[in-house]
Amino acid sequence: MQVEPGGVVEAEAPGGDAVYGRLRRLIIEGHYAPGTRLVEDRLARDLGVSRTPVRQALARVAVEGLVQLFPNRGAVVRTFTHADLVDAYDLRAVMEGYAAYRAAGRISPGQLADLEAAAAALEGSLQQHFPTRQAEVHFLVEHNQRFHNTIIAASGNARLKALLPVVVDVPLQYRSFNWYTREERAVSNFFHRRILQALRAGDADRARALMQEHIYRGRDVLLESLDEHATTGVHQRSSEAQRD
């Protein structure tokens, strides 16, 4: 979540450099596929700057876990094994479940309205026509993030808000499978509505349970899709770097 132009992790951290945000976005959106070797010189040319800010940005995304750094041997876009994805989603379920639990007692009317709007946008998108598949995924990701981010913000725990992007921001390439079928999207919308309802009622336990199930469902769909396609370089050996 939170992949804004100045896309930052720590709630505030506005700066450092814009290169960081650009690189982060490129990785998350899949322009550099998992397993790709990131040579500093090449990135520098791609981004139109020198190696210095590139190195900076690489160090930062490495802390987030989006790339792996090998001493004296450079950076590689992190590949996620099956187990990695399971771990990430399990953890996310715990953390966002906790966020929903806390949000139940604190969420403001304005935030409830935001949730309502995001849920409605996602529902409306089922009838909407998009020029490209990519545009559609972008739309879905954006409003889905809005929904989840609003709940996280409503939890009132700044640390949680700052930390969750690191858990959630897995390359889009993986996540896009979540909405592969219309049926799955309908199920997802169903959970959004139920979560919203629980938050309105102030039912913390139920909000958590629903959120956790919502996330677990996302995990299962993702893993099934990956197993079917079996491409996408999920189990790709890191030694094999794609040149372009």
Place this chain on the structure above:
Amino acid sequence: MQVEPGGVVEAEAPGGDAVYGRLRRLIIEGHYAPGTRLVEDRLARDLGVSRTPVRQALARVAVEGLVQLFPNRGAVVRTFTHADLVDAYDLRAVMEGYAAYRAAGRISPGQLADLEAAAAALEGSLQQHFPTRQAEVHFLVEHNQRFHNTIIAASGNARLKALLPVVVDVPLQYRSFNWYTREERAVSNFFHRRILQALRAGDADRARALMQEHIYRGRDVLLESLDEHATTGVHQRSSEAQRD
């Protein structure tokens, strides 16, 4: 936790630079107090390297949240408000509670022995004499980390293991208050024993409950101590912006 010389956050990331680990340690151990402005040139001289690796390291600790970066105005060691500490400990309770829950079904005999040893070391330290207060705190921190890290490792969730240091690694300055009184240390040891017992029995729910209470207790003691001392720049509102 995990403040080893090569101290890294991502489980693997061995390199990048050693400067990162050193800077990280300096901040965590309180050599640079919260609120201190970190001028690159000065750090470079302190660490005996040029500004380049220092910048690198600053970017990384900023992602972790140990320092705040202000564009064109440099870095400042992060100050923790009362609310920040509450948030961090709440989150830690959730995450480590989850770790304990999972560990209950998976922990190995070897890991149980490690826990036993760490708990025994902490208990023995009550009768032990230390040359300085600092040496004592170091000993306590080390074995306490060993205890907690073992459980986290036993949880079998790599992502959790990689992420927790970011939540837990708050400047030592704050944490050292946790063991201010002998009584508090005894209580802490009591919980270690009970947690160990629950893990041995494979009682996941109980392990989680005990771990959470253990952490909440740590939080309370810390906050009370801080309120009493009221020094330490906790509520320090330096010129820089508070969080949202």
Place this chain on the structure above:
DNA sequence: ACCTGCATGATTGTATACAATCTGGCTCGC
């Protein structure tokens, strides 16, 4: 007296040059 605007010093952001290290293939010796 106070506010505005500029000059100056300090500090960050970027680029480039060079040293250290690794990878891969080749030769030489067995």
Place this chain on the structure above:
DNA sequence: GCGAGCCAGATTGTATACAATCATGCAGGT
């Protein structure tokens, strides 16, 4: 024919120089 050691290319790690940006203090006008 085959393996150990070395040489060359590529790439990372570090240092230094320079440009861009910001804070501060002072002067001058209203």
